[in-house]
Amino acid sequence: MLNPQWLRSFTVLAEVGSFTRTAEQLKLTQAAVSQHINHLEQQLGPLLIRRTRQIDLTPAGHSLLAYCAELEQAGQRLTLRLSGGEQSKGQVSLVTPGSSGLFLYPLLLELQSAHPGLAIHHKFAPDTDVLNAVLNNEYEIGLLSTKPDNPHVAVSHFAQEPLELVTPAGATVNSWQDLQRLGFIDHPDGRSMATRILSRAYPNAGGIRDIPVHGFINQVGLILEPVARGLGFTVLPRYARKAFVRNEAISVAEFDYTAMDTLWLIHRAEWPLSARAKYALDHLKQKLVNMELM
Incomplete structure (x- = not known):
């Protein structure tokens, strides 16, 4: 030493x-x-x-x-x-999927701007990495799109995350043929998300594999860029669509039902959340309620 x-x-x-x-x-x-x-x-x-x-x-x-x-x-x-007992001072560490993270991170920065004593540490990661990061004490709180079954984490409902079929602004989507004409912009979860919507919206049509793929991107913040340029449609969680800066260039297709994902909040079960983590979560939940996303 x-x-x-x-x-x-x-x-x-x-x-x-x-x-x-x-x-x-x-x-x-x-x-x-x-x-x-x-x-x-x-x-x-x-x-x-x-x-x-x-x-x-x-x-x-x-x-x-x-x-x-x-x-x-x-x-x-x-x-x-x-500094765990102070709600407006110390580190808030959160690990989330990319789609929800894109939307939540600016809200956390808003909280930090109001309370400069806070330090926001936010990581984007897939579900398996989110769980491991919390289990390994690398991050205090995490969000998952699938409910974990692990005795070492406390799990609670955080929010609902609707899936949306997003098209270029002005595009007409009245039939399966319209989707085939537009083509699909794929991403790592694209086919599974699209199947959940299309299997109910067009039960007598083919599957997502019958629609031409016009592109693939694995960066969640860029998935809507080719859609905005008229190159195809995609399916994403609403949080990712809300975070896109050029919403005027895209449209959301309307259906009679909504496919929903649940976001689950996790933290280590062996000890309580810090006061600052609770404060940050209350801030996020209130913002989501105000935006009618809870």
């Missing part, structure tokens, strides 16, 4: 480039700073190239400086995580 005071002296020295100024900034003697650097070099090898009026770092010195930065960031993260 490297002495924190030695590392502090090295970090400041690398920043200011002078033993004299380092000693002044740290309120130490110059001899003490030199001693700290010598201790580090005895363990790690040469860290500095000493020139007249100039100090450069060796490759080992650059590696140590990066290590010091990582330690500082880890300390900041620890401080944020330990």
